[in-house]
Amino acid sequence: MEDSTEKKEIHYRVSKTTGVLMIYTALFIDVLEMLLEWMIIGLVLNYFITIFAGLLFWLWFAIKGVPFWVKPSRLITLGITFLAELIPGLDATGFGEFWTVGILILVILVRLEDRTGIDLTHGAPKIDSKVVSEALSNVNNISGYLPKNVSPKVSDIITNKEQKSA
Numbered sequence: 001m002e003d004s005t006e007k008k009e010i011h012y013r014v015s016k017t018t019g020v021l022m023i024y025t026a027l028f029i030d031v032l033e034m035l036l037e038w039m040i041i042g043l044v045l046n047y048f049i050t051i052f053a054g055l056l057f058w059l060w061f062a063i064k065g066v067p068f069w070v071k072p073s074r075l076i077t078l079g080i081t082f083l084a085e086l087i088p089g090l091d092a093t094g095f096g097e098f099w100t101v102g103i104l105i106l107v108i109l110v111r112l113e114d115r116t117g118i119d120l121t122h123g124a125p126k127i128d129s130k131v132v133s134e135a136l137s138n139v140n141n142i143s144g145y146l147p148k149n150v151s152p153k154v155s156d157i158i159t160n161k162e163q164k165s166a
Helices: 016-038 042-063 072-085 098-116 129-145 152-158
Strands: none
Touching: 016 042, 016 098, 042 072, 042 098, 072 098
């Protein structure tokens, strides 16, 4: 006999271990860029590190089955992270952990999509027009259930009647 409380096995494209490795790799890259900028040579070398990091994370997510061209929000998140890292001197301020934050956001989004089955990057779900028309027809049918002391304007709006001026 099957147990109805048995949990369904969730297949995560980015496992916890891989997600942690991605975040620590991003943190390492951010710290490396910050140290290099403090030594001034980062103003030149960080461009190459940023290009390498962008390609690394793009490939790493692609290997894990997370394509960026399918979901615009993934591409935008990685793109903003990449462009922010290209700003010279920003890493030296201590507020330049863009790789860490960007990869953290991407890992969380992908894991939530896998866990819930909901696409978190395309906004609200689309509503079927049949559902909307049924709901509107039900609204029209509730006028008989309204209390008698409801304002005539409200009941006229609900029942779609026009008030005629006398």
